[in-house]
Amino acid sequence: MSKRTIVDANTFFGFYPRRKVDSSLEALLQIMKENGVSKALTLSLKGVFYSYEEGNEETLRVCKNHRNLMPVATLDPRRFLGGRSEIESLLELGFKAFRLFPDVQGYPLNYSPVIEIFNCLDGLKAPLLISVGGRGDITAVSKLTCGKDFPVIIVGCFYSNLSEFIVSARKNKNLYVETHHLASPDSLEVLVNKVGADRIIFGSGTPLEYFQASYMMVESSRLSEEHKNLVLGENLLRIIGEEM
Amino acid sequence: MFPPYIIDVHAHYGEWFSPIYASKTSDIISMMRRHNIKYVILSSSKAITYDMIEGNNELSKILDYDKGLLGYVYVNPNYPELSKAEIRKYLGNPLFKGVGEVHPGYSGVPINSENLISIIEEAANYNKPILIHTYSREHISQIAELANKFSDTIFIAAHMGGSVRFGTGLGWKSAIAAAKEYSNLYLEICQTTLERGKIEEAVDAIGADKILFGSDLTLLNPAHTIGMIIEADISKSDKEKIFYLNAERIFKL
Numbered sequence: 001m002s003k004r005t006i007v008d009a010n011t012f013f014g015f016y017p018r019r020k021v022d023s024s025l026e027a028l029l030q031i032m033k034e035n036g037v038s039k040a041l042t043l044s045l046k047g048v049f050y051s052y053e054e055g056n057e058e059t060l061r062v063c064k065n066h067r068n069l070m071p072v073a074t075l076d077p078r079r080f081l082g083g084r085s086e087i088e089s090l091l092e093l094g095f096k097a098f099r100l101f102p103d104v105q106g107y108p109l110n111y112s113p114v115i116e117i118f119n120c121l122d123g124l125k126a127p128l129l130i131s132v133g134g135r136g137d138i139t140a141v142s143k144l145t146c147g148k149d150f151p152v153i154i155v156g157c158f159y160s161n162l163s164e165f166i167v168s169a170r171k172n173k174n175l176y177v178e179t180h181h182l183a184s185p186d187s188l189e190v191l192v193n194k195v196g197a198d199r200i201i202f203g204s205g206t207p208l209e210y211f212q213a214s215y216m217m218v219e220s221s222r223l224s225e226e227h228k229n230l231v232l233g234e235n236l237l238r239i240i241g242e243e244m
Numbered sequence: 245m246f247p248p249y250i251i252d253v254h255a256h257y258g259e260w261f262s263p264i265y266a267s268k269t270s271d272i273i274s275m276m277r278r279h280n281i282k283y284v285i286l287s288s289s290k291a292i293t294y295d296m297i298e299g300n301n302e303l304s305k306i307l308d309y310d311k312g313l314l315g316y317v318y319v320n321p322n323y324p325e326l327s328k329a330e331i332r333k334y335l336g337n338p339l340f341k342g343v344g345e346v347h348p349g350y351s352g353v354p355i356n357s358e359n360l361i362s363i364i365e366e367a368a369n370y371n372k373p374i375l376i377h378t379y380s381r382e383h384i385s386q387i388a389e390l391a392n393k394f395s396d397t398i399f400i401a402a403h404m405g406g407s408v409r410f411g412t413g414l415g416w417k418s419a420i421a422a423a424k425e426y427s428n429l430y431l432e433i434c435q436t437t438l439e440r441g442k443i444e445e446a447v448d449a450i451g452a453d454k455i456l457f458g459s460d461l462t463l464l465n466p467a468h469t470i471g472m473i474i475e476a477d478i479s480k481s482d483k484e485k486i487f488y489l490n491a492e493r494i495f496k497l
Binding site: 021 | 260262263264265266267271275278279408417436437438439440441461462463464465466467468469470471472474475476
């Protein structure tokens, strides 16, 4: 087991309706324990597939009982009408970050309710994780958040849109990239070289994907020990204002 | 050390469209050492994406048994006669271990096309496996047709049918079902999205004897797929079959 401090930015718990897999809270906690993960940002899948309000309540309830879990609030732009006050209320309740799922929930990024959420987050400093799919998604997110005051963590970047992230991140200092699909042989080394190690955030997709697949890519990379530590936890803790 | 070594049955030589710079022969060898890969079976990315003849030729020049660098002959079903000539040129060479990665996406030709069938008729004379890119239920049904038609030839479904994420085509679940039906259909396991549980489901359904380690190097990092097998809840002996024993058997290594 690693002696590193590992903080995972991309985890879930609850029921997964689209294939048979154990995505229970117990499964998440077990995987974290087996792999030495100190802390994880997490959210209930109920908020992704059913109701973000009910999901957020469940996320908060679970995280209050498990100090190694940090709550992420899901926002569903297809339903969200609460404006900045609703987002501020979620922060007051203890949520550490927000997350959008345009890939699962099927809305475009250049979509008025999404733009409204970006405007509501401006200045609140809490990071927004956002899943991207095809080419053009990162460009759209970057354009819509450039100049605003909150970190944006791109989830699901892979070899096909890696250059899009790099070019976008050079212009938009808010952009960070999560690692679980950064599976090309030298993607981490290229990112460190082009945008810096402080813009890379470790995530695994646990328990829907294999934790070790993501972790071994970082651990076996040619990053310096200092950079591995940044990627595997220090960067995320810095931007959410947490300490170990 | 576990595993004692790895045989990678799905890798590439050459450049890709994305910012991947670790693609030279020296990078491949470095990656093999880092991940304890004894043999890697490469197909040319230039042959797949552009010029079959130039790509196969360049690949043939870097193959070296002592360095563990083995190859696939790439065939392009848009050019059946040229493809058959490529097979005759290379497949008798012991450094070329099969045909692949036949790619319906880059060629634009279905896996079960008459052109590809005529090419496989030529390749079948050499009794070497055929690796075919599969990333949908349709691809799996097409490779299953080939497995049915050429029952003495081993077919490997690269990416084992792709992701099942978001319910868009059943991906690897259809591949497992097809491999259960056809004894000569094998599954290679790499993908960008490594959905937890797929290895366990595959081993439960068909056993570990027809599951092969592949990385998609130089497009993907072998660590990604190695991590999946290390974590999978299957026996150590099944992991050994997947990491190297099955490949040793079917590629006669």
